Amino acid sequence: MTTRNLYIVDDDDIVRSSLQSLMSVMPDMAIRGFRSGDAFLAAADALAPGCLLLDLHMPGTSGIDVLKAIGVHQSRFVAIVLTGQGDVSLAVLAMKAGAIDFIEKPCDHLALIQAIDLAFARQAHSSLEVARVEAAAAKLALLSSRERDVLRGLIDGRSNKAIAYDLDISPRTVEIYRAKVMEKLEVRSLSEALGIAFAGGWFPAG
Template identity: 55%
Template sequence: MTTRSIYVVDDDLPVRTALQSLLSTLPNLMVFGYRTGDDFLAEIETLGPGCILLDYDMPGRNGLSVLREISQLAPKFGAIILTGQGATSIAVQAWKLGALDFLEKPCDPNTLFEVVDRAFSTIERDHMTASVAENARNAIASLSARERDVLTGLIEGRANKVIAYDLNLSPRTVEIYRANLMDKLNVRSLSEALRIAFAAGLIPMN
């Protein structure tokens, strides 16, 4: 099982210590503690992907400010906001900034474990999706302009002869471009090529 990392960012030492102790009982989990959001952000470039338990009310930048800073780094990091009881408005703001969940302090251990596990599932799923998309974009980027034109025609459901007419090429030339793009994308069927095009964002979702 892959080792996961979780970052507890809370200026309240007893709370931070309690959270770290609880989380340390989970298997395959490395737990790191930070006193402030500024301390965490100062090291963020050197940290591996993981889940952040992020307190809202801290000296320096509060939890929402930190969340705003890391929002561009998704899916490397996913945050769970820690709030005082009844702070629903803060939770709503946090969700708008990309938080995966929120917990009211003090939190029940079982609830903590459930929320953390759910957050990791989301982070890992999003990371896999992003990796697939990046690979697809790189594959599409390897195509020549003409190969991409032919792919666009295929995406739009046009036959080789129609694509040839539209591009002012011979059908045989279109066949060659089609074979080349299939080779570069490392696929054997049109459906596989279209799947890569979809992952790369070439096919609109609606």
């Protein structure tokens, strides 16, 4: 199995140590603790993608500020926030800042483990989606300007004849461009080509 990276950010040494001990029983888990939001952010650029257990009440950079700071790295980090009992309004604020779940202290161990499992599953799905979009964009970047025009016509549901009329070229030339589009996108059907176009952000056509 792939190693799962868990980052525990809490200024309370006892809580942090307890969470590390609890999570260490989970399979294929690499755990690293940070005493403050500032310490985590200082190391963030060098960290592998993973799940963040984030305390909201910390000296220096608060948990909310950490969430805002990692907003540009949402494909790398998913965050579960740890709140005190009754901090529902703060938890809502954290969710709006990008957290995917919140757990009240003292933590229910089973609920915490389930939340972490779901966070990693969500991150894996997100990573696959990012990879799919990047792959589609890379293929679309190979198309010439005229090939892009033809593909956009196909996205709009236009026939070869209609595309030829719009571009002031012959239907036969459209067929040639269409074949080149299929070759460069490495697909065999129009539906596959449209799927790549949509994944690459060409929907609706610009």
